[in-house]
Structure formats: C-alpha cells, structure tokens
Amino acid sequence: MSSIIVVFPKIEDAKSIKNLLVRHGFTVAGVCSTGAQALTYVDALSSGIIVCGYRFADMLYSDLKECLPKGFEMMLLASQRVQMECRGSDVMYVTMPLKVHDLIDTMNMMEQTLTRRRKKSRLKPKERPPEEQAIIDKAKQVLMERNNMTEDEAHRYIQKTSMDSGNSMVETAEMVLSIMQI
Numbered sequence: 001m002s003s004i005i006v007v008f009p010k011i012e013d014a015k016s017i018k019n020l021l022v023r024h025g026f027t028v029a030g031v032c033s034t035g036a037q038a039l040t041y042v043d044a045l046s047s048g049i050i051v052c053g054y055r056f057a058d059m060l061y062s063d064l065k066e067c068l069p070k071g072f073e074m075m076l077l078a079s080q081r082v083q084m085e086c087r088g089s090d091v092m093y094v095t096m097p098l099k100v101h102d103l104i105d106t107m108n109m110m111e112q113t114l115t116r117r118r119k120k121s122r123l124k125p126k127e128r129p130p131e132e133q134a135i136i137d138k139a140k141q142v143l144m145e146r147n148n149m150t151e152d153e154a155h156r157y158i159q160k161t162s163m164d165s166g167n168s169m170v171e172t173a174e175m176v177l178s179i180m181q182i
Helices: 011-023 035-043 061-067 080-086 100-123 130-147 151-165 169-181
Strands: 003-007 028-032 048-052 072-078 092-095
Touching: 003 011, 003 035, 011 028, 011 100, 028 035, 035 048, 035 061, 048 061, 048 100, 061 072, 072 080, 072 100, 080 092, 092 100, 130 151, 130 169, 151 169
Parallel strands: 003 028, 003 048, 048 072, 072 092
Antiparallel strands: none
C-alpha cells in the first residue's frame, strides 16, 4: 500500500481528511500544513500520494508538484472553479464540497495505478553499470576469438557457468578473463 501525505493550510482540515482515509483502510504517513513539511515527508519515502488543497502558507499545489520526485502522485481537493484553472497538469482532482465516495474511489484508483507501476518497474531488467558490462563484453570477445563462438554462444556460456557456480555474471566473466589471459 502506498504512503499518503495530507497537506492543507488548516491542520484541522488535514487531520479530518486523514481520519477519513484511515477509516477506509488507507495508511497516512504524514499530516502537515505547508509544502516544505510535505517535502520533508517525501524525502523519507520512495513513492506515495499527496492529498492536498490548492494553496499553502509557503507555496501553491503546482509548486509542490514540481518538487515531487518520480513515484509520487498528487490529488487536489478544490472547487470546480479552481479545477478549471488548473486543468492540464498531471494531477487528479476531487471536487469540493467533498463527497466521501469520490475521494475513496479516486484514492483506490491512484493506489492501483501506483501498485501497477511498482510491479512493472520490478519486472523490468536491471541495467548493469557500464564498467561491469565492459568486463562481460570483454570476456565474450575473448571466448568468441579463442573458441570460435558466436556472441550469443559466448553470452550463454558465461550465463550458464555463472548459474552453475552460483557466481554473478561479472565474477564469471572475470574468471574467464583470468583463465584465458594466462
């Protein structure tokens, strides 16, 4: 479940929204009244949802949105008029006066979107640092030259040897280089 930060200029309003969310099963990581406080909470989290009003003592919602790192979404609770002025930004809107089911439904939708994004990023293959990739490429090149392997065969050999020995591909490539260079 994503962490939620509630930001409203009046702390009482923020606490009311927090209580409403908690009653419906959401986890609220923080409640605050300024954008700076919200950013302090954000620094401690990797992803989440900011539920906020239009204006705080130190900034507007748009300023806060610009400061959010990747992995954070924003839900703006504002009047219809304010929403019309703000259209086009990457923000979800819930119209004030607040209808509880609108807030909860929108929160559920945002939660599902963040969960899907997290799963998708976990499934994406991790990029190797360039220096590690260079070691693997060099070992493949040596295998290709000395053993007349294709690049795919050399890659599969390093990969299989790595799996069989319980070492990483980089460690296996380093072993291949040390053995073949002697």
